[in-house]
Amino acid sequence: MTEGMVRRGHGIADLADEYDVIVVGAGPAGLSAATMLARFKARTLLVDENQTPGGQIYRAITLAQSADRRRLGEDYWRGRGIAEDFLNSEAEYAPATTAWSIQSVQDDAERIVGQEVGLSSTGMARLIRAKQVVLATGALERPFPIPGWTLPGVMTAGAAQIALKTSGLVPSGKVVIAGTGPLLYLLAAQLIEAGARVSTVLDTTPRENWLRAFRHAPGFLVSPYLAKGLKLLRTVQRRTRVIRWVSELAAEGEGGLREVVWRAGGCEHRLPADLLLLHQGVVPNVNFSNAAGCAHEWDEAQLTFRPQIDEWYGSSVAGLSLAGDGAGIRGAEAAAIQGRIAGLGCASRLGLVAPAERDRLAVPLRRSLARAMRGRRFLDELYRPGKEFRVPQDPDTIVCRCEEISAGQIRTSVSAGAGGPNQMKVFLRCGMGPCQGRLCGLTVTELIADERSKHPCEIGFYRLRFPIKPLRLRELAALPQTQTAKVAVLADLADTHHSADWNERKPQ
Amino acid sequence: MGACVAWGLARRGLRVCVLDEGDIALRASRANFALIWVQGKGIGFPAYAAWTKAAAEAWPRLAAELRSETGINVGLDQPGGFTLCLSDRELQANVDLMVRLHSQTDAVIYPYEVMDHRQTKARLPAIGPDVSGSIYCPLDGHVNSLRLFRALHAAMKARSVDYRADHAVTAIEPRAGGFALNGAWGTVRAPKVVLAAGLGNARLAPMVGLEALMKPSRGQIIVTEKATPFLRYPVVTVRQTDEGGVMIGDSEEADGSSLRIDHSISSVMADRAIRMFPLLGDLNVVRTWSAFRVMTPDGSPIYEQSETCPGAYVAMAHSGVTLAPQHAFSLADYIATGTIPKEVAVFSTRRFRVPASV
Amino acid sequence: MFRRLSDRASGEVTFTFDGLPVRASAGDSVAAALLAAGVRACRTTPVSGAPRGPYCMMGVCFECLVRIDGMDNRQGCLVPVQEGMRVETQHGARALTTEPAQ
Numbered sequence: 001m002t003e004g005m006v007r008r009g010h011g012i013a014d015l016a017d018e019y020d021v022i023v024v025g026a027g028p029a030g031l032s033a034a035t036m037l038a039r040f041k042a043r044t045l046l047v048d049e050n051q052t053p054g055g056q057i058y059r060a061i062t063l064a065q066s067a068d069r070r071r072l073g074e075d076y077w078r079g080r081g082i083a084e085d086f087l088n089s090e091a092e093y094a095p096a097t098t099a100w101s102i103q104s105v106q107d108d109a110e111r112i113v114g115q116e117v118g119l120s121s122t123g124m125a126r127l128i129r130a131k132q133v134v135l136a137t138g139a140l141e142r143p144f145p146i147p148g149w150t151l152p153g154v155m156t157a158g159a160a161q162i163a164l165k166t167s168g169l170v171p172s173g174k175v176v177i178a179g180t181g182p183l184l185y186l187l188a189a190q191l192i193e194a195g196a197r198v199s200t201v202l203d204t205t206p207r208e209n210w211l212r213a214f215r216h217a218p219g220f221l222v223s224p225y226l227a228k229g230l231k232l233l234r235t236v237q238r239r240t241r242v243i244r245w246v247s248e249l250a251a252e253g254e255g256g257l258r259e260v261v262w263r264a265g266g267c268e269h270r271l272p273a274d275l276l277l278l279h280q281g282v283v284p285n286v287n288f289s290n291a292a293g294c295a296h297e298w299d300e301a302q303l304t305f306r307p308q309i310d311e312w313y314g315s316s317v318a319g320l321s322l323a324g325d326g327a328g329i330r331g332a333e334a335a336a337i338q339g340r341i342a343g344l345g346c347a348s349r350l351g352l353v354a355p356a357e358r359d360r361l362a363v364p365l366r367r368s369l370a371r372a373m374r375g376r377r378f379l380d381e382l383y384r385p386g387k388e389f390r391v392p393q394d395p396d397t398i399v400c401r402c403e404e405i406s407a408g409q410i411r412t413s414v415s416a417g418a419g420g421p422n423q424m425k426v427f428l429r430c431g432m433g434p435c436q437g438r439l440c441g442l443t444v445t446e447l448i449a450d451e452r453s454k455h456p457c458e459i460g461f462y463r464l465r466f467p468i469k470p471l472r473l474r475e476l477a478a479l480p481q482t483q484t485a486k487v488a489v490l491a492d493l494a495d496t497h498h499s500a501d502w503n504e505r506k507p508q
Numbered sequence: 509m510g511a512c513v514a515w516g517l518a519r520r521g522l523r524v525c526v527l528d529e530g531d532i533a534l535r536a537s538r539a540n541f542a543l544i545w546v547q548g549k550g551i552g553f554p555a556y557a558a559w560t561k562a563a564a565e566a567w568p569r570l571a572a573e574l575r576s577e578t579g580i581n582v583g584l585d586q587p588g589g590f591t592l593c594l595s596d597r598e599l600q601a602n603v604d605l606m607v608r609l610h611s612q613t614d615a616v617i618y619p620y621e622v623m624d625h626r627q628t629k630a631r632l633p634a635i636g637p638d639v640s641g642s643i644y645c646p647l648d649g650h651v652n653s654l655r656l657f658r659a660l661h662a663a664m665k666a667r668s669v670d671y672r673a674d675h676a677v678t679a680i681e682p683r684a685g686g687f688a689l690n691g692a693w694g695t696v697r698a699p700k701v702v703l704a705a706g707l708g709n710a711r712l713a714p715m716v717g718l719e720a721l722m723k724p725s726r727g728q729i730i731v732t733e734k735a736t737p738f739l740r741y742p743v744v745t746v747r748q749t750d751e752g753g754v755m756i757g758d759s760e761e762a763d764g765s766s767l768r769i770d771h772s773i774s775s776v777m778a779d780r781a782i783r784m785f786p787l788l789g790d791l792n793v794v795r796t797w798s799a800f801r802v803m804t805p806d807g808s809p810i811y812e813q814s815e816t817c818p819g820a821y822v823a824m825a826h827s828g829v830t831l832a833p834q835h836a837f838s839l840a841d842y843i844a845t846g847t848i849p850k851e852v853a854v855f856s857t858r859r860f861r862v863p864a865s866v
Numbered sequence: 867m868f869r870r871l872s873d874r875a876s877g878e879v880t881f882t883f884d885g886l887p888v889r890a891s892a893g894d895s896v897a898a899a900l901l902a903a904g905v906r907a908c909r910t911t912p913v914s915g916a917p918r919g920p921y922c923m924m925g926v927c928f929e930c931l932v933r934i935d936g937m938d939n940r941q942g943c944l945v946p947v948q949e950g951m952r953v954e955t956q957h958g959a960r961a962l963t964t965e966p967a968q
Contacts, residue, residue: 049925051946056924063893067873103768118771127771140926152907152919153867159923167891167898168874173867194871255917256906275867285926402928404913417661419673420531427658429751434733434794434928434939460531466769469925470792473732473756476771477778477789485772488728488761489780634962733939734912734959752912752959787962792939
């Protein structure tokens with residue numbers, strides 16, 4: 001362990017009341033944005049939920065040991081340089097801190113003059129202002145609603161990877177990996193290299209994707225993904241059984257996973273399993289940008305909503321930028337570059353770099369970004385998850401894990417008058433549990449679209465509310481209270497609702 | 509409001525079409541606190557107290573009918589409700605209010621009890637030492653408002669109400685023998701039209717010779733994660749739903765411009781809720797939101813038929829849950845028959861044109 | 867269902883899960899430590915009482931909720947395990963008792 005890399009972060013009480021920039025998320029995009037801004041002498045705070053920098057892709061990178069480097073490969077190790085650059089910068093760092101709210105601050109003329117970010121750590125909440133905010137909240141795994149996916153013993157592939165990165169844990173017992181996407185084979189290869197016995201990989205990539213992807217093959221052939229992908233595929237195929245064209249995937253068991261069931265080659269198959277790892281790609285984690293009121297659009301190639309951004313990664317809300325996978329899935333390498341470009345954009349808006357200089361500095365970055373994104377379209381098309389795995393066909397399949405709402409209930413409620421996800425919340429409480437729609441939002445949108453024969457972009461997404469991560473009522477109660485706020489609450493006790501003095505108030 | 513009236517009209521055999529907005533709209537029904545509340549209402553307007561009291565009494569009938577028509581249990585619970593006070597001054601203000609309510613001309617008399625800390629604690633063991641006293645009214649209660657919303661939709665469907673979402677109305681034209689309602693979606697014609705569009709009434713009412721008087725009123729609500737039951741009775745600012753979540757709310761600001769959450773208001777509400785019930789301090793907050801109330805100038809409902817365009821009605825009230833039975837039964841009867849019963853006629857806007865009598 | 871690779875150096879801590887002692891590595895999250903100890907289900911849901919266990923390990927799914935040192939509904943994947951920590955199964959909704967511990 002390199003001693004210099006474990007710099008003590010700032011406790012929430014030590015933070016200033018105001019910064020030039022607050023960056024949320026310590027993955028490649030957030031780290032790079034904060035480093036860039038610190039270089040321009042912007043007073044920068046990076047806030048992150050985890051204990052150490054790296055995000056999910058470079059999770060625990062500053063604590064990684066040589067065994068981890070061997071196991072997880074050079075792509076993972078690259079994160080170490082990104083984290084080191086950040087830790088050596090002048091930016092302040094608040095680890096183990098959640099950001100739960102962000103709202104624009106307006107002046108008397110209703111112009112946006114900055115943002116106010118709600119933070120929480122160790123049982124204390126604060127509202128901290130910044131002239132600019134960069135949200136780099138990354139991706140989360142696309143919901144994979146199959147029958148039995150709520151059983152203990154069913155996890156995401158990313159979860160197993162995090163357990164490997166942070167604690168050196170590898171699956172044991174009978175392990176099945178199922179789904180589609182480049183990370184599926186990466187994880188399978190990593191787990192196998194680490195000594196896990198993976199009984200079977202069930203590949204749910206639909207046959208027709210190969211045809212569609214072929215159109216984008218030229219880009220892929222010159223991308224770094226190709227060689228890496230082929231190597232992974234070879235490793236996995238040599239060391240475990242890979243079954244393709246899988247459909248009707250299900251997890252079964254009482255109180256926990258016992259068997260994985262699927263169809264392939266025209267018949268049903270069953271396999272006893274202790275652990276089923278699911279993965280069908282990642283999607284932008286839009287909860288924060290959604291609650292902040294940023295405009296979003298449907299990305300047809302990636303089958304998800306993503307925030308609208310300009311060339312400097314600015315969102316539709318003034319002073320709020322979005323970089324990395326949270327703004328659309330482009331991968332870790334692209335995220336780091338996007339972070340730098342977003343940082344340049346913020347620095348320029350802060351007046352710390354002249355527009356001409358900003359543009360000059362961005363040229364090589366944009367060139368690298370284009371290179372990093374080559375082959376992305378091919379991957380998007382090839383690993384586009386099949387409809388049956390996004391829009392559950394079995395009415396009993398749970399869609400909202402928190403409130404335990406099934407696909408059938410959602411379909412029935414559409415005809416009962418719930419034509420959109422927000423009406424659906426009112427009808428069924430779906431999306432109203434603690435995960436706040438993160439694990440059901442896309443499924444609910446696509447189910448409603450399917451039931452109404454409409455496009456998901458016409459259906460829209462949940463409208464999300466603060467706090468986007470739970471905080472205790474006690475923390476909320478300890479925030480500053482203005483006199484106006486006290487009047488707004490206590491006036492009720494004076495019964496202003498019911499006074500009959502309309503004539504007095506009527507304008508003359 | 510709209511769903512109650514539509515279902516009520518369909519119950520009387522009318523063919524009803526509901527034109528609703530899309531998935532995201534300023535729906536007051538999404539932002540209610542789900543109380544069925546009598547205490548404290550009707551200062552200067554005893555008829556409103558009577559209307560509210562009758563609503564509370566009619567609630568069991570509404571819940572039973574909805575259940576038999578849809579199978580949905582709306583979770584009606586009327587154990588009586590509390591107003592908790594955190595100082596002697598607050599308690600005195602509330603006691604004064606109740607005394608004034610019961611001593612005004614034509615006052616509607618209903619039972620209530622003023623309790624000190626010890627008496628309150630006997631009913632609400634979870635209260636903290638800062639609670640100086642309370643007012644308890646046995647008529648008060650609450651429902652599960654999400655299930656009420658769903659039940660009304662199911663009941664409309666069972667009565668063949670033609671419910672159309674994404675049908676915002678842009679114009680209403682009075683025509684011979686009825687009205688034409690227009691939107692981007694086309695036109696619907698009907699001999700009668702009921703404006704139950706909440707804040708939207710301000711725009712629609714003038715099209716049919718009506719006036720929807722409103723003042724801005726913004727409220728904010730905090731919702732916590734589910735918890736085991738701790739609160740037997742609803743409190744006017746704190747209630748536990750039958751699913752376990754705790755709702756904290758009922759701020760009021762004269763703000764009609766922004767639905768931005770004011771964390772400072774959340775803080776005051778959270779602080780007061782914890783002083784009332786200290787065990788709430790560690791609960792996780794999962795949602796806060798704000799909404800505009802449909803607040804008439806005096807806070808009482810407006811029900812009125814247009815004089816220039818007969819057949820057009822406006823209906824608005826901020827207590828859509830409390831008054832739901834009145835809207836589904838009495839108001840629907842009035843609109844169906846065209847005869848205005850005395851207890852409904854008092855809610856016309858004429859009351860704003862004569863000098864206040866109190 | 868998970869085992870720990872032996873090629874990483876890390877200090878050891880001991881905590882309890884439902885009263886039984888469990889050994890973990892310093893730096894483990896509570897959820898990772900439970901997985902390493904063979905615990906699949908760590909809570910039951912407030913809606914149906916169904917058992918659930920860690921699912922995403924990155925703080926978004928809220929499936930790994932546990933009671934930690936008497937505090938209900940903590941996200942096990944975000945809390946680092948500490949020596950002597952008391953971790954318990956989260957049974958349904960958060961428990962509220964009328965006499966709160968001060």
